[in-house]
Amino acid sequence: MKKAPLELTLRTEKIVHGGQALARHDRFVVFVDDALPNETVRARVYKKKKNFAFARAIEVLEPAPERIPSDCPWTGDCGGCTFRHCAYPAQLRFKKEVLREALHAIPGASELIADLVPAEETNDYRNKMEFTFGATPAGELRLGLHRRGSFMHIVPADTCWLQSAASRELVTRMLALAKRLNLPAFHEIKKTHGLRQLTIREARGTGQRLVELITTISPPGLQEQFLATVEDLADTAYFSLNTQLHGPPRPDQRTLLKGPGHIEETLNGLRFRIGPDTFFQSNTAQAEKLFARLRELATRAGRPALALDLYAGTGPIALHLAAVADRVIAVESWEPSVAAARENLTLNNITNVDIISADVNQALPPGIPPAVDLVVVDPPRPGLALAAIDWITRLAPQEILYVSCNPSTLARDLALFMAAPYHLETVEPYDLFPHTYHLETLALLRRKN
Ligand SMILES: C[S@@+](CC[C@H](N)C(=O)[O-])C[C@H]1O[C@@H](n2cnc3c(N)ncnc32)[C@H](O)[C@@H]1O
Missing domain, CATH: 2.40.50.140 (Nucleic acid-binding proteins)
Structure with a gap:
């Protein structure tokens, strides 16, 4: 039993x-x-x-x-939000406590940690949503978010408040179309063919919207019906085939059905081109605050002659630094982001930034001069590799600005920088993801002379 x-x-x-x-x-x-x-x-x-x-x-x-009572019927089931049952000011306090605990062994950090910079918009803040097709045990088709802890089960997203009303409408329409055409969902375990994902990206600065359907099947007429379903709400639409049934839903054949194939977003007046694969901070309003503050902190010790932007993505930090430094070198390892960053430079007529395609976690990338005033790092969740900390500290910049999405790897890396020796000056957390446990932290270190 x-x-x-x-x-x-x-x-x-x-x-x-x-x-x-x-x-x-x-x-x-x-x-x-x-x-x-x-x-x-x-x-x-x-x-x-x-x-x-x-x-x-x-x-x-x-x-x-x-x-507080949750306003979402899927609270507890859905893997999207963790705190919909918690008043927003308390979410901010709890996240600050999590950061304080993570940094408890860093001398002086506890007193330095500022209150989280809150989001004005705690709903409808995401500029990118990826919805997955699935089915209930009874076989009813669903389009939504993964159930907490499950890669198989899907909870509906037609009431998801993290996205805009237009995005909810697109989800509702797409599910209705799939049901009307009696199309199956791709099955993650059995690997049977079907619809896989609906991606919706919304530029908050321009209002432009990109919609992509990723599917392993393309029955006659589906492309046309998909376009007719989303056309009035999409500035750009892709119908994308994913023939590789193992691994994440990465299309290997994209058909552009409408628009230029990308949308344009703005951050503090800078322009960014976003395609279906481009990495971009998913909360535009909060990213603007974070990067504006980063730009301010970058000149605390005077105008940098040379600043590095490491783990640069599509270049938002480098583009912000371009206005306050004589020269900026950005380093990124993922080729599509390197290409997008270069495009973004052209789009903004910026000429004092160089983008280097290299792995930061290896040795000092070629092309970086020995005298650097400022280093900005924005690594993924695992934080900095020891090799990166080693070559950054040997460059001995006056200031290091650390943007972190993971308090525990931030704590580990700050300790290593402080042994170099650097002094911790500010620790400023930002709430980029209301109702989730995630937090972003901006820390400034100054070299001890
Ligand atoms: C958290 S994102 C930050 C991107 C960018 N700063 C932004 O705000 O949009 C981290 C970036 O680091 C890049 N990356 C990851 N490992 C890397 C490595 N070893 N060397 C260089 N870049 C790396 C990823 O491709 C990603 O673009």
């Missing part, structure tokens, strides 16, 4: 990175989904390790004052 799941009554303490509330039960630490600090909850354990367990709150016996 299958064992009944373990249920515990727990008193929660604090939020940890990942958005769960930490609770203790005997010698166990339990990470509880859907709970807030200082609550008593009945929780069902879904994963048990030697010294800790994961559980989900199934009943709130004593709610925290910050708890």
